Amino acid sequence: SAQEAGQVLPPQPASLKIVNRQITGYVGFANLPKQWHRKSVRRGFNLNVLCVGRTGLGKTTLINSLFNENFSDTGVRSGETPDGNDQSLDEDTLGDKNSQVGGAVSMRNTVKIETQSKTIEENGVKLKLTLIDAAGFGDAIDNTDSWKPVLSEINSRFDHYLDQENRINRTKIEDNRVHVCLYFIEPTGHYLKPLDLEFCSQVHDKCNLIPVISKSDILSDEEIELFKSRISNQLREHGVTLFRPPVYKMDDNETIQTSKTLYEKMPYAVVGSNSFVKDPNNPELMVRGREYPWGIIEVENSNHSDFNLLRDLLIKQYLEELRERTAHELYENYRSKKLISLGIKQDNSVFKEFDPNTRQEEEKRLHEAKLAKLESEMKTVFQQKVTEKEKKLQKSETELFARHKEMKDKLTKQLKALEEKKHQLELSLANPSTSSPVPQKKKGFLR
């Protein structure tokens, strides 16, 4: 060939034609999926699920039912060490620390982010599942800003990933990004509330949003249908996009149909349970379900709820798609917006050339932005401390004044009494016959 002969090849034309060829004989790359499979199993998978909804809507129960696990109601709060020492100073994220004692309804926003992780295994495949719970969401009297701490949690997880990518050693990047957000809708059968719409509008372009109607066993089938269509209309009117299972060219009709059904059935009307009941069709078997005087609701029975659809989408069919969309679409959007906001220009050409100067500049700006953030946080803390100290000083000053006044009054009284005595004595000295004998000095008189 020309190359072998040491000749320089002319540049390839722009409209290079790629021909797909069927090779005869076995080369070996048909084995690639198997290699990929082995590698994936060895590495394991992870899924970070954000659960948002009012307290008691059955979030933990649903997660336990989905993953056959036993998560408890309280996890580790963001900015808090597992032993409970609060390290975060971000008031917005932590909300009001003194409120919500004894289940009292708080006036202010009280959302606290709690996380729990577990590694679960099925047929040798390991999945690290992290449950992120926005505890207290929508529970205050004024819930106007309830969505803010949740959004800032999603963003800070993106930021953390971005920081890791910019480190010198990038071999072990931990993916803490939110892969899916399950939004729990109260089973009212009416319409979505303003808070539901506000939340969905705020987060839909930051995470894969999947709304669920929780505790749907309290609604009849007709009520569920009507509620679902109202919810879908409201979300559409507010421009909210939900996670849509993707369809590829090579997919067969069945896969295409499944993907369509899974999307159309949203929001899923689900039922969860932490207990097991006797299977009505086979009393020897125990199934996850809820027992009522009028019968049994089986969690995994497709005639009773949409639980199986949610599990198919979340775990069985589209877990990897949820992760992939998070990484390639949602995170990429966030990343480029963030870099642009820092003044770093994006190169849109497909083949980006590595420019060490640009890279250095990019890292410098990121570092400066981090420093600025840190500085502003430190300033806030400093300001808080100064205000606290000033308040304390003011208090002790007032107390000192009060004590001073009290002492002064006491002394004035004593002075008056002494003057009175002096006057009496002078009178008795001037007129000894009429006066009574001089009183003896009382012990402790001047005290």
Ligand code: GTP
């Ligand atoms: P917090 O963690 O406190 O925010 O609550 P949660 O949203 O995690 O709710 P949790 O799972 O603790 O469930 C609250 C109560 O609702 C429990 O008594 C559950 O048994 C019950 N519950 C959960 N899921 C369902 C359901 O699908 N239907 C009915 N009827 N009750 C449910």
